[in-house]
Amino acid sequence: TAKLLGLPKEKELMNAGAGFSACATGDGAFYKGEQLMVVGGGDTAMEEASYLTKFASKVYVIHRRDSFRASKAMQARILDNPKAEPVWNSVVVDVLGKDFIEGLLLENVVTKERTTLPVRGLFLALGHSPATKFLQGTGLEFDDKGYVALKTRTSRTNIEGVFAAGDVADSTYRQAITASGMGCQAASDAE
Numbered sequence: 001t002a003k004l005l006g007l008p009k010e011k012e013l014m015n016a017g018a019g020f021s022a023c024a025t026g027d028g029a030f031y032k033g034e035q036l037m038v039v040g041g042g043d044t045a046m047e048e049a050s051y052l053t054k055f056a057s058k059v060y061v062i063h064r065r066d067s068f069r070a071s072k073a074m075q076a077r078i079l080d081n082p083k084a085e086p087v088w089n090s091v092v093v094d095v096l097g098k099d100f101i102e103g104l105l106l107e108n109v110v111t112k113e114r115t116t117l118p119v120r121g122l123f124l125a126l127g128h129s130p131a132t133k134f135l136q137g138t139g140l141e142f143d144d145k146g147y148v149a150l151k152t153r154t155s156r157t158n159i160e161g162v163f164a165a166g167d168v169a170d171s172t173y174r175q176a177i178t179a180s181g182m183g184c185q186a187a188s189d190a191e
Contacts (some may be wrong), residue, residue: 002126007092018099019095020124022124031056035057038059038061038123042125044127046077060087061084061087065088093105100120104116130146130148139158147169165183165185
């Protein structure tokens with residue numbers, strides 16, 4: 001599950017396809033020629049923003065600090081791109097627009113000054129949480145991020161006869177195609 005900001009309209013507008021997204025590769029092409037915002041400061045945010053510059057007229061990357069956490073190479077993709085612009089020391093406070101995003105209300109975390117920015121899409125690159133809470137207390141082992149721990153490159157867990165595949169066991173790729181491959185592995189392992 002993509003981590004969200006917790007804004008009042010967030011889930012409503014994300015479900016309606018009205019401007020919120022947690023996947024640039026899946027939704028980026030819908031925003032051709034628009035101004036967009038990516039929230040985050042890690043490698044994922046740089047990757048998402050870099051990808052979005054292929055479609056958008058401008059991509060703002062908002063980060064609550066005055067520098068990105070991303071690797072230098074990933075930062076360079078954004079800092080050297082004329083279609084990308086960092087928004088430092090800032091957070092998204094609210095979404096402007098009723099049925100779709102028309103802009104964002106931002107707050108500078110240092111000065112507390114609030115400004116608006118007209119954008120049509122908000123892409124969240126804050127990380128993911130595995131949907132494994134229902135497995136707590138079962139005896140399964142988890143890694144430090146909450147994903148089911150696998151013993152080897154197979155789908156085997158620490159419990160005999162229990163196999164894990166896809167997004168509950170993959171903190172690295174989190175893609176449908178890799179989840180499908182892991183599902184095939186799990187079926188073969190179970191057989």
